[in-house]
Amino acid sequence: MISAHLPILQVIVPLIAAPLSAFCRRAGVAWYLSLVICAVSFAISIALLIQVLEEGHISYLLGSWAAPWGIEYRVDVVNAFVLMIISGIGTAVLPYARTSIAAEIEPHNQALFYTAYLLCLTGLLGMVITGDAFNAFVFLEISSLSTYALVALGAGTDRRALSAAYTYLVMGTIGATFFVIGIGLVYMMTGTLNMADLAARLQGLEHNRTVLVAFAFIVTGIGLKLALFPMHLWLPNAYAFAPSAVTVFLAATATKAAVYLLLRFLFTVFGIDYHILGLTMTWLFTPLALAAMFAASTVAIFQVELKRMLAYSSVAQIGYMVLGMSFLSVTGLTATIIHLFNHALMKGALFMVLGAIVLRQGAATFNTIRGLGRKMPWTMAAFVTGGLSLIGVPLTVGFVSKWYLVAAALESGRWPLAVLIVLSSLLAVIYVWRVVEAAYLEEPPADSKATEAPLSMLVPTWILIAANIYFGVDAGLTSRIASAGARLLLGVAQ
Amino acid sequence: MESVINMALLVFLAGTAFAILRRTTLFSVVMLSGVFSLVSAALLVHLDAVDVAFTEAAVGAGVSTVLMLSTLALTARHEAPGTRSRAIPLIVVFLTGLALVYGTLDMPRFGDPSAPVHQHVAPRYISATAHEIGMPNIVTAVLASYRGFDTLGEVTVIFTAGIAVLLLLAGTIREPTTATKITAMEHHLVLRVVTKVLIGPILLFALYVQFHGDYGPGGGFQAGVIFAAAFIIYALVFGLETAGNALPGRAVRILLALGVLIYSGTGVVSFFFNKNFLDYSVLGATAQAGQHIGIILVEFGVGMTVAAVMVSTFYAFAGQNPPIGDEEW
Numbered sequence: 118m119i120s121a122h123l124p125i126l127q128v129i130v131p132l133i134a135a136p137l138s139a140f141c142r143r144a145g146v147a148w149y150l151s152l153v154i155c156a157v158s159f160a161i162s163i164a165l166l167i168q169v170l171e172e173g174h175i176s177y178l179l180g181s182w183a184a185p186w187g188i189e190y191r192v193d194v195v196n197a198f199v200l201m202i203i204s205g206i207g208t209a210v211l212p213y214a215r216t217s218i219a220a221e222i223e224p225h226n227q228a229l230f231y232t233a234y235l236l237c238l239t240g241l242l243g244m245v246i247t248g249d250a251f252n253a254f255v256f257l258e259i260s261s262l263s264t265y266a267l268v269a270l271g272a273g274t275d276r277r278a279l280s281a282a283y284t285y286l287v288m289g290t291i292g293a294t295f296f297v298i299g300i301g302l303v304y305m306m307t308g309t310l311n312m313a314d315l316a317a318r319l320q321g322l323e324h325n326r327t328v329l330v331a332f333a334f335i336v337t338g339i340g341l342k343l344a345l346f347p348m349h350l351w352l353p354n355a356y357a358f359a360p361s362a363v364t365v366f367l368a369a370t371a372t373k374a375a376v377y378l379l380l381r382f383l384f385t386v387f388g389i390d391y392h393i394l395g396l397t398m399t400w401l402f403t404p405l406a407l408a409a410m411f412a413a414s415t416v417a418i419f420q421v422e423l424k425r426m427l428a429y430s431s432v433a434q435i436g437y438m439v440l441g442m443s444f445l446s447v448t449g450l451t452a453t454i455i456h457l458f459n460h461a462l463m464k465g466a467l468f469m470v471l472g473a474i475v476l477r478q479g480a481a482t483f484n485t486i487r488g489l490g491r492k493m494p495w496t497m498a499a500f501v502t503g504g505l506s507l508i509g510v511p512l513t514v515g516f517v518s519k520w521y522l523v524a525a526a527l528e529s530g531r532w533p534l535a536v537l538i539v540l541s542s543l544l545a546v547i548y549v550w551r552v553v554e555a556a557y558l559e560e561p562p563a564d565s566k567a568t569e570a571p572l573s574m575l576v577p578t579w580i581l582i583a584a585n586i587y588f589g590v591d592a593g594l595t596s597r598i599a600s601a602g603a604r605l606l607l608g609v610a611q
Numbered sequence: 612m613e614s615v616i617n618m619a620l621l622v623f624l625a626g627t628a629f630a631i632l633r634r635t636t637l638f639s640v641v642m643l644s645g646v647f648s649l650v651s652a653a654l655l656v657h658l659d660a661v662d663v664a665f666t667e668a669a670v671g672a673g674v675s676t677v678l679m680l681s682t683l684a685l686t687a688r689h690e691a692p693g694t695r696s697r698a699i700p701l702i703v704v705f706l707t708g709l710a711l712v713y714g715t716l717d718m719p720r721f722g723d724p725s726a727p728v729h730q731h732v733a734p735r736y737i738s739a740t741a742h743e744i745g746m747p748n749i750v751t752a753v754l755a756s757y758r759g760f761d762t763l764g765e766v767t768v769i770f771t772a773g774i775a776v777l778l779l780l781a782g783t784i785r786e787p788t789t790a791t792k793i794t795a796m797e798h799h800l801v802l803r804v805v806t807k808v809l810i811g812p813i814l815l816f817a818l819y820v821q822f823h824g825d826y827g828p829g830g831g832f833q834a835g836v837i838f839a840a841a842f843i844i845y846a847l848v849f850g851l852e853t854a855g856n857a858l859p860g861r862a863v864r865i866l867l868a869l870g871v872l873i874y875s876g877t878g879v880v881s882f883f884f885n886k887n888f889l890d891y892s893v894l895g896a897t898a899q900a901g902q903h904i905g906i907i908l909v910e911f912g913v914g915m916t917v918a919a920v921m922v923s924t925f926y927a928f929a930g931q932n933p934p935i936g937d938e939e940w
Contacts, residue, residue, distance in 0.1 A: 125888040132767060133875050136868030139774065179760040180889040186732055188760045229778050236771045243764065255764035259771055266775035302714060308731030318731070330714030 144227035185311035191248030214362035292341030299335030343375035346409035356428035361472025409436030414544035450603035452521035473570035488561025504549035773920035835917025870916025
């Protein structure tokens, strides 16, 4: 009986837990509640993923009102996979967060921090699971508002977090406004908000100029949210100044949810046959993705602050996801979808390492990590493994992503792109090597009192690192899911 | 005549927006934003969207103006001169505007009854609300039942905003001191008397708007704001400490979360009858009675969270130490 309600439970379990956690006066209680809730959420997402893999899509009618009059939740293999990524990372971050948050956030804010965290999780899950365009906007707003607050909490250690959060708020609000203007315009032309119904009713409106403008607004709005180059300027500061645990969570989930939303609108709502989709991909997405891969990676090389370095690297990695979808092929979309998962694993692990360094050294810069290879061997070993995955070395998940991406480029006959993908990976070698050099080849300062990070932080980090290796060695499951998702989005028979 | 009024209001809106852009005195910018909201509300009334107009007037012209003024009291009254070039933003805005104008080329004519919005889902709401929900205000039926889950999301957005304000500002609220009493306008006899006379009717009106939403314009969002406005006026005139005695910050924080719980809890009840989330039909003897009870309950939750968020936000702003002395105002 309960299994029939799994789609809605995925979202309302954290949604109801959020106000409950606001009653907790002690941070420990709020943390424990959040941990249990996230674990339940993760279990639900796995059950949903298994169910859609076996039986196809699930539809759940909110308030029992038939779509398109009511709101429909629609789970298929694509969003079930993204739900699993978000709730899985959400769960992995919590054991890690307790120590990190206690050290980085002012004591009176620690209990409410978990309320904001649960709200952010609710928002991300809600915007991914829904089959209704306006409902996606509402939950996007929940995740955005809570993210701004979470980033601003970095002010406990560095006041610049406030201006970073404010910039993010302004850019994020512009993005959300563009998105909702686009939804308003398609509603005006179709009279519906349900995504499947929109797709059906947009047939025959291919050359309608209002729909064309709606397409542009939706793509730009989501583009801002996913930090598509050159609309990424809010991201480096937000990631650099947010509390470490928040950076881990956002880097591994927030842009993924936005990439998912873009896929959903491009391929489910407008559809592969939409006349300007090909043009957008060739003349907009491909060059922007390449610019992100090279420009952001180059900027990353020159950073002093490690969180900011990895933030620029994230902008470059988003370039890979966008490049994957720009091929408009099953292999290309498989690369995008599998990279959502793989990038969450690598960036989650790498930012966790930085959080551990911040805990022990007060900051993570090239100066504070000198000689840490000896002082914090487990932490730094995790960075090296995660870094190899980021570069795309075989036997890591990064390699799997690059493999599909290169395969998609060759398959489309655009071999120069394949060369560029490999070249951009070399840039990652440079910035990862700079860290290795500082941590292993330089002497620690004589008065260094750095000690290994606590187990509560090491264990989640190494779980993610182990996943980087496991899904790198055996990519059977993830590539099966990703290619099923790609076929579904493109409407190709399984 | 219709279109003349619309045109006039739109010209007012554009004029106000330009004035906001040109002004550097933040005080007048805030007042003009209030004017902008009030004109928008008038426009919405004229477009027969009275429920939205009501919210716009209460939130945009009312509470947010007060909050913006409290922010000014804590920060600065003049805009700092910009250092960056304005060329690129101007180009972006211009292109966005052009795109929007281009988008109007294929729009259905304004008010066209054969437009898609009037042909697809809307007719079913209009014809079915009477027997499925049984209330005259179709807007409330769509908002609280057909698309009730969106409204739960909206309440959660407001709850999130409240939590964000608490996270950012609650830590720096000063303890009420004698200074708090002086900043209150207690020595203004006229204000005091008028406020005392007004607060009762305002609260009563809030209750009317809350529980009359099924029949006329109104509902939880509007009622919550009006309710909060009464407390904010009280706090402005009699001081934060006196208002805190009537409605302590701790109680507000509980109400903040309780409203969301009432809304989501109403939805959870359906599970026990093996129905989908937010299916209110199980709540009463008949499906229609159930819908009625469900809508009253969720609107109550909305009103509670909205009022609590507004009051707690005001408390958080007003409780800060102003760097500008009161005599400068």
